[in-house]
Amino acid sequence: MNFQFSEEAEALRDEARKFLAAESGREKARAVMNGDATHDAALWSRIAELGWTGLRIPEAHGGLGLSVLELCVLAEEVGRALSPVPFTSSVLMATELLMASGHEATQAAWLPKLADGSAIGTVAWMEGDATRPDGTPKLSCSGDRLTGAKLPVADGLAADFAIVTARGEAGALVIALVDLSATGVSRSACDTVDLVRKSAKIVFSDAPCTVLARADEAERLRARHLQGTAVLLAFEGLGSADAAMEMAVDYAKERVAFGRRIGGYQAVKHRCADMYIKNQLARSHAYYGAWALLTGAPELALAAAGARVAAIDALQFAAEENVQLHGGIGFTWESDCQFFYRRGRLLALNLGSRTFWSDQLVRALEQRNTDLAA
Amino acid sequence: MDFEDTAEEAAYRTAVREWLAANAAEYKTPYEGDVDLVVRGKAWQAKKYAAGYVGITWPKALGGQGGTPMQQIIFNQEESKYWVPAGIYAIGLGMCIPTVFTHGRPEIIQRYVPVAMKGEEIWCQLFSEPAAGSDLAGIRTKAERDGDGWVINGQKVWTSGAHRADYGIIVTRTDPTQPKHKGLTMFIINMRAPGVEVRPIKQMAGASEFNEVFFTDVRIADDHRLGDVGDGWRVSLTTLMNERLAVxxxxxxxxxxxxxxxxxxxxxxxxxxxxxxxxxxxxxxxxxxxxxxxxxxxxxxxxxxxxxxxxxxxxxxxxxxxxxxxxxxxxxxxxxxxxxxxxxxxxxxxxxxxxxxxxxxxxxxxxxxAGGTDEILRNIIAERVLGLPGDIRPDKSVPFNELHKVVS
Structure with a gap:
């Protein structure tokens, strides 16, 4: 039984936490929220220098070639710091999807740039209406040309390329990579609930793309991407949830009302205990997801859905109760509470909702029953 | 990351599995019949003891195996695949006996621990009282000095298995002029002694697993004291630590x-x-x-x-x-x-x-x-894990016999 991270991965966590505590305090997130920049470019280049952008990319393409476990650790730490950089979009999503695609020419073109941080990628699947992650997109792909729109696209203004889902011939799914500097691509800012992770609306008018996968192959790639990303985002959400809980607990230890620290009142401390409980459940499910992702176990569908649902629950609860325990000050623009409150909504929806993933979870349980019976 | 046993763990598990297959076949399915739970339980415990599967982590000097916590976990995992009648020993071997061998005198340990391990004597834990549940240190059952021994008077409640127990560990108040945590003392009590009366309590769900226990002038020799006089709270923490592992x-x-x-x-x-x-x-x-x-x-x-x-x-x-x-x-x-x-x-x-x-x-x-209410467990998480302040305790440093003055 070795259901824990290796000493090497824990050492990376310590290093990442120290670096982000020093270089990525929440004032950095606030600066991006209040400013015009798409992200904190200086912080992003420091992160690239540390090798985090190429953590999983093979050494042949200029990366470090480390395992998905190390990536889980970094996802958690970046989530904890709420770092205003395109780590989730580019490293957790676009890089992973590109590597999973097996499209060697495109990998050779982009992976070295992703590794050294000179290129930023994103994944665009939402189309503004009630898009489900497993639905058929409206963006159309004819040959190697795209027409239609995607929104919101996280980090879509900062990104150099986007990997999109589209509708190909006879309604078959297409997954394609678009260079966002190409003719026929126009981008504008798109406001979302999360003010730190800036999003874009991207309109494609007969824009050229490289098709990475079509039809059944694209369906398999998308399903695998959803499961892998569910695990990685669970770690990100877990980091944010722990940070929100710590913020609430710290405040409860300081704030005085009726002659004592409010953390001494059971109505307050039990709420904090409930945050701890949800965060620990989420951590255990996230570890299970990491194990399944690392080993390619058949339990991945179940483990990924469990990790995602538990992480959504933990972050949303911690974010809501963090505001509540702060009282009026927590409801102000100046308070950091809003970062978690907003990030909780973003992470609850940016890969399909809790309803979608609960359904995936029960499907996986049913499938396991069928497998056991057979 | 993996869910595999280490080589040593795997070898231990194999041995346990083989032993269970050879010895627990009759427990493969739930038992349906009238045979006394105690009779069945004693038979199973004796088998386990003979094979070295009792007190797996306890020191060899006590008759234990000097094994690792993982071995105990592995045995529990494998044993739980059968419908073995092990429940009557959960409290005794899980909580009482560790308290006895941590705080008892050598001759007392020698007298009680091996017999309990073999399953020949069954134990219960006499802690809660009508007026002291979550606030365990508020117990009132008295132990008074009498010559070279003690005399116990009072009442316990929610005592699981008291009706079939031979012995129990009991926390008592020996000095009501001290604040509540300081005047407590722990003893071993013979449940068959004169003056011990066990009355079953019918639970909401219909069964009667626990009891009220009344003590009227019950005598205990001083060598059956666990820990020092007045140190009963610290001794009871040994039991409660083990309880949280068991429940x-x-x-x-x-x-x-x-x-x-x-x-x-x-x-x-x-x-x-x-x-x-x-x-x-x-x-x-x-x-x-x-x-x-x-x-x-x-x-x-x-x-x-x-x-x-x-x-x-x-x-x-x-x-x-x-x-x-x-x-x-x-x-x-x-x-x-x-x-x-x-x-x-x-x-x-x-x-x-x-x-x-x-x-x-x-x-x-x-x-x-049972074993710590939802509220107490949340307090423990909040205070010990998250470091939040404790509850207000107006009774903390007041002599027990003056507590009525601070109750609001």
């Missing part, structure tokens, strides 16, 4: 998310069956997150134990999650079953798992209280 997980074979799936599939909805309803799927996902989350959390703890690290505080969430979960699953199952959720006994529905889920609903109401 915690869900019983083996109790309902889980799969039970709800099978039940939902068996109930017709307006279209199709209940499993196709979105709200049902949401609820099953909730159940899975908590139930599987606790078993995965236990694996994190076990990993730490297996690799010789100190486990984190994460295992403290187990009982508070599991008890309420059992309750929620029971009410949800009843709701899905509509009118069938009302029936008990002969007319009960044949819907799969419904009866077990209903039983869980009633049983969980007790589990949320």
């Amino acid at each position: 915690g997980g869900k019983p083996t074979n109790s309902p889980d998310a799969h039970s709800l799936i099978e039940l939902a599939r068996a109930i017709d909805a307006e279209e199709g069956n209940m499993l196709e309803q979105s709200h049902v799927r949401q609820k099953i996902a909730d159940v899975y997150i908590q139930d599987r989350g606790i078993s995965l959390t236990r694996m994190r703890t076990m990993s730490a134990i297996s690799s010789g690290r100190t486990p984190g505080p994460e295992s403290s969430i187990s009982k508070v999650v599991v008890a309420k979960l059992m309750q929620d699953m029971g009410s949800f199952a009843g709701d899905m079953a509509e009118s069938a959720g009302l029936l008990v006994g002969e007319d009960a529905s044949s819907l799969p798992h419904l009866d077990a889920l209903r039983q869980g609903y009633f049983w969980s109401a007790g589990l949320r209280i």
